[in-house]
Amino acid sequence: MKFRGLIFANLFRKKIRLLLTIGSFAVALFLFAFLGVVKSAFSRGTEVAGADRLVVVNRIGLIQTMPVSYADKITTIPGVKAITHNNWFGGVYQDEKNFFPQFAIDPDNHRKVMTEFIVPDDQWANFLKDRQGCIAGAKIAKRFGWKIGDRIPIKNSLYGNPKTWEFNLDGVYHNERPGGDETQFWLQYKYLDESMPANYKGQIGWYVLKLDTPDDAIRVAKAIDAKFANSSQETKTETESAFAAGFAKQLGNIQFLILSIGSVVFFTLLLVTGNTMAISVRERIAELAVLKAIGFGDRSVLFLVLGESLVIALVGGLLGLGLAMLAIPVLGAALTGLLPTLILSPQILTVGLVTAVLVGIISGILPGIGAMRMRVVNALRRV
């Protein structure tokens, strides 16, 4: 601590350079946090997927439908505890940019399978009674300022038939999993089905079923697919986590693009920062030589150099992460619908801070070792 004054005096030697270095460090760490958040957002579906749930889709693809009557046949397979189904609704609220996922659900069984979504019983009871009822996620309700009882118009053009649907907001759901999705909008399947063209009636998008035990997953999946093999609408059954991973994989290129561009920028900034620190040490090599001449040992000189780079790294890192804490919720709100929910977790902050410290050490250690090894006599000749 006796060297504190010396470290800070050296840091403030060139104030503009110090500010720019700390600034570039802060930007790098902000970027690091943002990339971490984006990465975790893309992979969160896989992480939170229920281990005891299977998803059944049409073998041809997710946009192909299946008969609602499959549910009764699937429930006969041993190991299936409950089954529900969903349809993609794909409407627009007021403006195209107000995107959020809307699903026509099976209200009778939805809560038995999707147990992480919490809706107060009285609200759910109202939804069951209300053909035009809907349930919105807490985030989406907050975003648009919806209150229970509000009338919500949603435009869509399913099968080339443009229409504005009116819904009554009967309830708001919360997700009991931290960071879990609260941006969905649910309507009654029956209400959707009534309006479907005759050849699309009684069709659903995909089934989600709950198992008695996750150990049955492979057996039940095989049994379901075998049951509908050689039918006009064959099925593909997989665990929910495999389904989520496959879904995320479709976004993989975007994720890869964001991560690779961000990583290049991040490491470039770190190289620039490290180089600035090295220059700062080289500029005062003669002063370090004087310190060594008057008795500062190799370790003291290394400590001084490392101390400076660590202070820059820590201040820059904390600034960048602080900025991320402020900006990511705002960015997340602005990007709702385009990206999954952005959550800056304590893990990302910790890894960011550790990275900052490591970069501080790495960028200080090379010039520090150089200062340690320098021959005082040679360095003094440069004065």
Next chain:
Amino acid sequence: MVRVDEIGKSNSLIQVRDLDKTYRRGGEEIHVLQRLNLDVDKGDFVAFMGPSGSGKTTLLNLLGGLDVPSRGSITVAGDEITHMSRSKLTDWRARHVGFIFQMYNLIPVLTAFQNVELPLLLTKLSKSERRKHVETALSVVGLAERMNHYPRQLSGGQEQRVAIARAIVADPTFLLCDEPTGDLDRKSADEIMSLIKRLVKEYGKTVLMVTHDPVVARLADLTLHLEKGLLVESVEHPQAMAGCVA
């Protein structure tokens, strides 16, 4: 009393025996110092003169433990420094040597007080003890009232006085001065030399100084002339010994 070409043991503060320093440049060996012997007692003030490349600064660097000889030995206050490890030599320098450089070599971002305090940061002294020592050293050089000034706010002579305060603050065994007046005008040079003389006479400091200036050299008790790495002449200055500053 300074003696040159002395052989064997003595009770001198600094004993230099058969000192050689050789550099290799390309395939050629350059003998910077050759078979140098020297005894310096406590309280002596010795000046080294000679043309550029005669080995003055190299000798000073060897005496200060900044460089190692190719052959021979240097013993200071009973410690032979020529075989010390790098870290031991660093500790030894902190305790025994005060350096005064031609270009002052103050840290520009530190105040006079902080510059003088630097050697004390390596000791176990408390903050208040360090402050007391620094104030005393700055008083000795007559700059107590400028302790909060930065080097850029001081004249060249004042900067050199701060450097002298830094050199004496830890009460080293001896002072090594490399052209201490080389960058100063005559008036400032005289003031610096008066100060160094006072350190010798009043505080009993041992001073070894390299200079090109014969006027400055005459203020030492003895001037040793080096040429091509050999001690070729020694000149005593009786009036300097009597304490007269020119």
